[in-house]
Amino acid sequence: MLSARPRWRPMRSTYMVTTGHDIPFAALPADERLFRQRHSAAHVLAEAVLEMFPEAKYAIGPPIEHGFYYDFDLPRSLTPDDLGVLEARMRESVTRDLEIRGEQIPKDEARRLFANQPYKLELIDDIEDATVGHFTHGNYQDLCRGGHTETTGQIGAFKLTHVAGAYWRGDEKRPMLQRIYGALYPTQEELDAYLLSVEEAEKRDHRRLGRELDLFHIDPLAPGAPFYHPNGAQLYNGLLDYMRGLYVEYGYTEVITPQIFNVDIFKTSGHYDHFGDDMFMFQADEVEMGVKPMNCPGHCQLFRQGLHSYRDLPLRLAEFTRLHRNERSGTLHGLTRVRSFSQDDSHIYCTPEQTNSEIQRGFLMTRRIYDDFGLGTPIIRLATRPEQFVGSIEDWTNAERMLGDAIHHAGYEYTLAPGEGAFYAPKVEFHFRDAIGRSWQLGTVQVDMAMAHRFELRYIGEDGGEHVPTMLHRAILGSLERFLGVYIEHTGGRFPLWLAPVQATVIPIADRHNAYAQKVQARLQKRGLRVRVDTSNERMNAKIRSAQLQRVPYMLVVGDREAEAGAAAVRTRNGEDLGALSLADIAKRLVTERDKRVLTP
RNA sequence: GCCCGUGUAGCUCAGUGGUAGAGCAGCUGUUUCGUAAACAGCAGGCCGAGGGUUCGAAUCCCCCCGCGGGCUCCA
Numbered sequence: 001m002l003s004a005r006p007r008w009r010p011m012r013s014t015y016m017v018t019t020g021h022d023i024p025f026a027a028l029p030a031d032e033r034l035f036r037q038r039h040s041a042a043h044v045l046a047e048a049v050l051e052m053f054p055e056a057k058y059a060i061g062p063p064i065e066h067g068f069y070y071d072f073d074l075p076r077s078l079t080p081d082d083l084g085v086l087e088a089r090m091r092e093s094v095t096r097d098l099e100i101r102g103e104q105i106p107k108d109e110a111r112r113l114f115a116n117q118p119y120k121l122e123l124i125d126d127i128e129d130a131t132v133g134h135f136t137h138g139n140y141q142d143l144c145r146g147g148h149t150e151t152t153g154q155i156g157a158f159k160l161t162h163v164a165g166a167y168w169r170g171d172e173k174r175p176m177l178q179r180i181y182g183a184l185y186p187t188q189e190e191l192d193a194y195l196l197s198v199e200e201a202e203k204r205d206h207r208r209l210g211r212e213l214d215l216f217h218i219d220p221l222a223p224g225a226p227f228y229h230p231n232g233a234q235l236y237n238g239l240l241d242y243m244r245g246l247y248v249e250y251g252y253t254e255v256i257t258p259q260i261f262n263v264d265i266f267k268t269s270g271h272y273d274h275f276g277d278d279m280f281m282f283q284a285d286e287v288e289m290g291v292k293p294m295n296c297p298g299h300c301q302l303f304r305q306g307l308h309s310y311r312d313l314p315l316r317l318a319e320f321t322r323l324h325r326n327e328r329s330g331t332l333h334g335l336t337r338v339r340s341f342s343q344d345d346s347h348i349y350c351t352p353e354q355t356n357s358e359i360q361r362g363f364l365m366t367r368r369i370y371d372d373f374g375l376g377t378p379i380i381r382l383a384t385r386p387e388q389f390v391g392s393i394e395d396w397t398n399a400e401r402m403l404g405d406a407i408h409h410a411g412y413e414y415t416l417a418p419g420e421g422a423f424y425a426p427k428v429e430f431h432f433r434d435a436i437g438r439s440w441q442l443g444t445v446q447v448d449m450a451m452a453h454r455f456e457l458r459y460i461g462e463d464g465g466e467h468v469p470t471m472l473h474r475a476i477l478g479s480l481e482r483f484l485g486v487y488i489e490h491t492g493g494r495f496p497l498w499l500a501p502v503q504a505t506v507i508p509i510a511d512r513h514n515a516y517a518q519k520v521q522a523r524l525q526k527r528g529l530r531v532r533v534d535t536s537n538e539r540m541n542a543k544i545r546s547a548q549l550q551r552v553p554y555m556l557v558v559g560d561r562e563a564e565a566g567a568a569a570v571r572t573r574n575g576e577d578l579g580a581l582s583l584a585d586i587a588k589r590l591v592t593e594r595d596k597r598v599l600t601p
Numbered sequence: 602g603c604c605c606g607u608g609u610a611g612c613u614c615a616g617u618g619g620u621a622g623a624g625c626a627g628c629u630g631u632u633u634c635g636u637a638a639a640c641a642g643c644a645g646g647c648c649g650a651g652g653g654u655u656c657g658a659a660u661c662c663c664c665c666c667g668c669g670g671g672c673u674c675c676a
Contacts, residue, residue, distance in 0.1 A: 059675095059676090060674090060675060060676060061676090062674065062675075062676085064674075077604085077605060077606095078605080079605095079606095080606085119676095120676075123675075123676050124676085126675080126676090127676075132676075133676070135676095142676080143676050144676055145675095145676050146676090162605090162606095162670060162671080163604095163605065163606085163670085163671090164604075164605070164606095164670055164671030164672070165603065165604025165605060165670090165671060165672060166604080166671065166672045167603075167604090167672055169673090169675070170672065170673050170674075170675090171672095171673090172602075172603065172672075176603060176604050176605095176672080177604085177672095178604075178605080179604095179671070179672080181670095181671085211611095211612075212612090218668095219667095220649080220666070220667045220668080221667095223666095223667070223668095328602050328603095329602070329667095330602065330603070330604095330671085330672085331602095331672095332668090333669095507636085509633080509634065509635060510633040510634060511633065512633075513633095537630095537631095537632085537633090538634095538638085538639080539632090539633085539634055539635095539638085539639055540634065540635060540636065541634085541635090541636070541637065541638070541639090542637080542638055542639080543636095543637095544636050544637055545636095545637035545638055546637085546638090547637090548637055549637080555636080557635070557636065559634095559635060560635095561635090569635080569636080571636060575636090575637085577636065
């Protein structure tokens with residue numbers, strides 16, 4: 001249920017791409033102009049690279065979100081210095097303002113023109129039309145579908161950002177090429193704003209905040225498996241407490257199943273065949289054992305115990321125990337891509353008649369959770385039957401329709417993700433857009449027609465006969481690790497009070513106020529609030545700064561006046577000064593804010 | 602896993618063949634202060650691990666390990 005980080009998405013042209021310039025560049029809509037600028041910039045980059053390495057082989061170079069890239073097969077590795085040289089060369093082409101011309105040519109002619117370019121030849125072979133697009137500017141030529149600016153002078157403001165490896169056609173069995181990425185916007189101001197936003201994003205990187213706020217670390221001795229420090233464990237347990245509260249309300253029941261199984265169970269579930277490469281497996285007493293990568297097999301095995309009446313359904317089993325997947329080392333990334341994690345996982349066993357309302361319930365719960373965390377409206381995708389699937393097409397179509405209807409019934413729109421379902425079930429994916437505009441997948445709901453059959457699950461129906469239950473898989477936060485990582489970045493570490501590891505810091509002005517500060521702390525701790533006292537030998541200003549940097553929601557400053565009055569001067573981390581309030585009022589304010597799960601002080 | 606980059610004090614980083622450095626954090630002392638950084642002193646390192654070249658290696662080479670950027674986009 002984990003999904004990768006958002007990638008550099010390709011841009012799509014909304015226009016019929018043409019080799020000519022029927023519509024003047026300036027008359028095109030803004031998004032089409034940007035598409036063409038980025039596309040042409042890729043050509044200008046390739047021109048510069050071919051000039052630097054006449055023997056270079058060039059592959060593909062599309063426009064993407066924020067810019068463009070181009071892939072090359074080069075005689076040596078590129079260095080960051082090369083980027084500066086290439087960029088300067090590109091600017092020459094811009095200054096020369098060369099006309100970009102395109103035409104359709106027969107494939108044979110294209111094969112002749114690109115005789116020394118194996119990647120282009122392969123592309124030509126794969127094109128079904130009789131002719132292919134051929135674009136030129138100056139001495140540069142490229143095989144290209146089109147969608148370009150009229151001249152190289154129109155490509156806008158750009159900057160080459162980095163070099164990365166990329167397999168030819170994304171296939172790890174094929175050659176590794178060098179990909180050069182560039183950022184491009186119509187104006188220098190927009191480019192600068194984008195580059196600045198990248199810097200801003202780095203400041204809220206959860207790996208950085210994880211260290212600064214002392215939340216967690218990932219040790220070289222356990223790659224991909226977080227150590228939660230006290231502050232991080234507080235957050236993690238805060239999520240569990242929250243979900244357990246909802247489970248009471250929504251009729252779930254929590255179970256705990258083993259971490260390690262005889263692999264027979266994964267052969268039954270299909271994970272051994274479909275997921276085995278991602279699992280940790282080992283021998284114990286000559287038996288092959290596997291560490292669970294998901295909870296579904298265990299829950300099915302649990303369901304097999306005893307007989308179930310239709311009266312017991314729906315049975316909503318929830319579990320938070322840890323899961324392990326042997327992700328490839330190169331894909332690990334902070335908390336968002338890990339090998340050891342847990343989910344707010346649940347499997348719901350119900351009758352076919354109950355399926356729709358159970359899906360609805362999942363939507364309601366999702367909505368509630370998104371509201372409580374301030375995640376906005378869920379963005380929904382429906383992922384349908386992949387090429388490799390189990391079960392009947394009829395079941396699949398049914399399940400897909402059921403999910404689509406449920407989404408509409410819940411009042412949401414969705415986009416289709418054809419072929420992206422799991423091998424056993426179509427899935428609804430819940431995404432959210434964070435504070436700086438990035439989209440992340442969190443939870444999913446899946447209607448599974450296969451697993452119950454594989455485990456031969458049965459319940460006794462009203463008719464006295466045996467029936468196979470429908471099985472729903474659902475997680476809303478998804479992986480707790482991933483959720484924490486995303487939420488840290490979304491909030492920039494400014495957690496709502498109910499989640500904040502430290503909810504208030506008491507700041508004595510001079511050390512003669514320490515004793516009173518501790519009284520304030522004790523008073524609030526009695527109300528279940530997490531309060532610290534800063535007794536360090538620092539000036540008040542330094543203590544405030546320190547609490548601010550830790551994103552503590554409330555600072556309670558106490559000096560002579562407050563000690564005298566039985567009060568504290570309240571400052572929020574937003575910099576608001578609420579003046580002196582009585583301890584009773586402060587306790588009331590914080591407890592209310594906690595219980596109502598207010599997002600910000 | 603693969604390509605490229607990178608690893609020096611808890612953190613951020615200087616140091617490119619000749620005696621390991623700075624700021625912040627830490628510790629100790631002085632100061633007792635009214636809403637985002639008081640002052641002084643002290644301590645802190647197998648320069649990621651292993652091997653090699655060299656009179657001499659943080660620095661050059663090899664090999665591991667970790668970390669970072671990428672690797673489903675189809676001209």
